[in-house]
Amino acid sequence: MNSVIQQAKRVIIKVGSSLVTNDGKGLDVAAIQKWAEQIVHLRSLGKEVVLVSSGAIAEGMQRLGFDKRPTGIHELQACAAVGQMGLAQIYETSFRQHDVRTAQVLLTHADLADRERYLNARSTLFTLLRLGVVPIINENDTVVTDEIKFGDNDTLGALVANLIEGDALIILTDQRGLFTADPRKDPNAEFVHEAKAGDLTLEAMAGGAGSSLGRGGMLTKILAAKRAALSGAHTVIAWGREDRVLSRLAAGEAIGTQLTAQTAQLTARKQWMADHLQTAGKVVLDAGAVQKLTAEGKSLLPIGVIEVKGEFGRGDVITCVDAEGRAIARGMTNYTSSEARRIMRKPSAEILSILGFVEEPELIHRDNLVLL
Numbered sequence: 232m233n234s235v236i237q238q239a240k241r242v243i244i245k246v247g248s249s250l251v252t253n254d255g256k257g258l259d260v261a262a263i264q265k266w267a268e269q270i271v272h273l274r275s276l277g278k279e280v281v282l283v284s285s286g287a288i289a290e291g292m293q294r295l296g297f298d299k300r301p302t303g304i305h306e307l308q309a310c311a312a313v314g315q316m317g318l319a320q321i322y323e324t325s326f327r328q329h330d331v332r333t334a335q336v337l338l339t340h341a342d343l344a345d346r347e348r349y350l351n352a353r354s355t356l357f358t359l360l361r362l363g364v365v366p367i368i369n370e371n372d373t374v375v376t377d378e379i380k381f382g383d384n385d386t387l388g389a390l391v392a393n394l395i396e397g398d399a400l401i402i403l404t405d406q407r408g409l410f411t412a413d414p415r416k417d418p419n420a421e422f423v424h425e426a427k428a429g430d431l432t433l434e435a436m437a438g439g440a441g442s443s444l445g446r447g448g449m450l451t452k453i454l455a456a457k458r459a460a461l462s463g464a465h466t467v468i469a470w471g472r473e474d475r476v477l478s479r480l481a482a483g484e485a486i487g488t489q490l491t492a493q494t495a496q497l498t499a500r501k502q503w504m505a506d507h508l509q510t511a512g513k514v515v516l517d518a519g520a521v522q523k524l525t526a527e528g529k530s531l532l533p534i535g536v537i538e539v540k541g542e543f544g545r546g547d548v549i550t551c552v553d554a555e556g557r558a559i560a561r562g563m564t565n566y567t568s569s570e571a572r573r574i575m576r577k578p579s580a581e582i583l584s585i586l587g588f589v590e591e592p593e594l595i596h597r598d599n600l601v602l603l
């Protein structure tokens with residue numbers, strides 16, 4: 232038994248190029264339909280599912296008649312743009328059969344490095360999940376060149392797990408999981424059932440891509456597991472063609488290689504916020520707001536703010552202080568300093584009439600808040 236996926240509430244599933252495109256022979260409609268059916272099943276168990284799908288370049292190559300992967304970056308981008316149409320179409324059709332909507336989300340590294348875009352991507356994904364939609368994510372290959380690419384979708388899967396606090400990342404690939412060496416090259420390679428995410432000995436076992444379609448190979452999957460673990464998400468690497476692989480994982484079956492995160496989810500995210508983000512300004516809270524944050528674990532609403540100090544943008548990390556200037560908490564703000572000045576001391580229901588738009592009812596949501 233293996234309960235990591237069984238217990239996970241929010242799951243990110245990544246499918247690699249060779250799987251999605253049937254080793255480059257064109258989109259594997261039957262396989263995609265099977266994953267869609269299983270994802271619908273996972274949702275019926277109460278799980279939220281986000282899919283990260285590769286395959287745009289491989290499918291575009293096929294559609295445009297390239298028999299070898301082009302070397303020119305713009306040709307690759309053109310392939311991705313063509314192939315992405317096929318991916319979107321097949322996912323939409325497959326989920327439609329189950330009356331489930333899909334959404335196309337194309338991201339770049341710069342989107343997640345920029346705090347405002349990070350928050351926007353996060354809010355949009357949460358909204359899609361709340362609306363019962365399955366987001367289908369890929370890298371926005373049209374606008375990126377090598378230096379700012381995620382490089383591979385394993386990394387993108389991990390970043391999405393960090394972004395939306397996924398409980399688990401499932402990486403489906405063309406091998407049963409991790410072996411002690413590349414099984415395509417070493418017949419004595421042994422299967423690894425379970426290990427700690429971030430264990431350095433795993434990196435030595437993992438080699439590059441086995442086919443010309445996939446980019447990352449096993450190493451990027453191991454590194455993705457390490458990265459996902461930073462926000463407390465566990466990773467399972469499994470064979471995408473294994474019969475009912477997702478449903479069986481959700482039922483607790485021990486399939487694939489499980490790489491377990493060592494840090495609890497909440498602690499990991501708060502640690503990440505505490506370590507990585509410089510604070511840009513301050514808000515002074517009234518006694519009621521201090522009480523809500525510290526004793527009740529609530530979000531910070533604009534009504535509890537009596538003063539805004541410094542200049543900051545949406546997504547910046549700011550410090551919350553009490554009337555005596557003592558630092559209480561830090562968090563990512565949903566509003567800029569000038570907007571915050573206009574809505575402070577006001578009930579959230581008035582945000583729309585004051586600003587003309589509403590980002591969120593909270594100035595800082597409790598998920599984006601660390602108590603000091």
Ligand SMILES: Nc1ncnc2c1ncn2[C@@H]1O[C@H](COP(=O)(O)OP(=O)(O)O)[C@@H](O)[C@H]1O
Pocket residue numbers: 246247248249250403404405406408409410411412413414415436437438439440441442444445446447448449450
């Ligand atoms: N230690 C290892 N265990 C399993 N597979 C490995 C290992 N080292 C390298 N590989 C290779 O990694 C490949 C999977 O990576 P990749 O081709 O990038 O797939 P995907 O398209 O699913 O991301 C496998 O086919 C295998 O040849």
Ligand SMILES: N[C@@H](CCC(=O)OP(=O)(O)O)C(=O)O
Pocket residue numbers: 246247248249284285286287288289311369370372382383384385444445446447448
């Ligand atoms: N965005 C690219 C991703 C390529 C990629 O990383 O592929 P893989 O190693 O198979 O996950 C595409 O859709 O072709």
